[in-house]
Amino acid sequence: MSHEKYAQVIQALHECMEACNHCYSACLQESDLEQMIECVRLDRECADICSNFEQALTLDTQFVNEYAQLCASVCRACGDECAKHDHDHCQQCAEACRKCANECEKLIEYA
Amino acid sequence: MSHEKYAQVIQALHECMEACNHCYSACLQESDLEQMIECVRLDRECADICSNFEQALTLDTQFVNEYAQLCASVCRACGDECAKHDHDHCQQCAEACRKCANECEKLIEYA
Amino acid sequence: MSHEKYAQVIQALHECMEACNHCYSACLQESDLEQMIECVRLDRECADICSNFEQALTLDTQFVNEYAQLCASVCRACGDECAKHDHDHCQQCAEACRKCANECEKLIEYA
């Protein structure tokens, strides 16, 4: 069962998607919005790929390695950007992105 | 925070997406595949709309009512179809779909 | 063939998705970004639902009416917001959204 085999990464993808979308909405309401543009852009991209990869994993995709490489890259970039900002939502998102990037990278190693 | 306000329905959407994708993959491996075509079709549609609605809710969409009506209709149809089949994955999916349809319908009532 | 029957609305959905994503990226680079927040938010939501509805139509979904109601609402809201702004990308997006909302509303009438 793919959804059991991949339970840990699916959970990380789900939490990362939620953290990115929360950070996205919160960034758009910040007074220093001009500083948050890259964060907004990456939050959206990261939420999308996490959501897509989650579906692919629950479908037992043959393309785990390629998905994991894409998703790890986006999560890593989003986590690095979020980590630059002191807002709680950015710090929480940075943590979720890094955890998710780590899970994706484990899939690359063992694919 | 939209992701806290909607935590229960987000969880139901997530579990429904997983159950639908698992049922989809499992149906395609059943010996009575000819009987499972409508189940396969609805599983895919249901997983997609659950995944999309999940993202929209975590973004604090203004269109909760319209999304909930669409998602409730698809979940209801998918749950009814799955309930006709004795396979464990179909019965589990029927349960997840009905739970999710119920959560969506609560959003319609209170939107 | 669903993709032939719905060719006109699929084209409108596709063009609306492209216009919304272009407007989204361009808004995030505008000097009056503070004024464009609602435009950014709606551009993303509109691109997502157009993309999802496009897929559902090419799959010959049974849920045309519910999808069309959701998509028409989002396109109408996004078009109205974009129309408030003088940027070329906003005016072009407003036009694409309105055309798409009209196509969706025709589906509701005839569903």
Add this chain to the structure above:
Amino acid sequence: MSHEKYAQVIQALHECMEACNHCYSACLQESDLEQMIECVRLDRECADICSNFEQALTLDTQFVNEYAQLCASVCRACGDECAKHDHDHCQQCAEACRKCANECEKLIEYA
């Protein structure tokens, strides 16, 4: 403008998504459905990644290379599978997948 720079690949992605979803629906109605299972599975995965990559390109994603590698792999696999079957929808889908894989591979070369 990303949507102009990438116009050719966006068109190929769009046509591939449509061809895959049409092939998917048609396969599920074929009398030799047992032979079409892998085609059904890959059609869905291919339509999804084409749709997602299309959105990412219109957003001017930084992750063109990773997306293109994933999408090329899925399109190549789906095209190879479809090419095995004589149904018109499979042959047309094989052609759309191969054209799309070629466009994606061009992006990898020049990314």
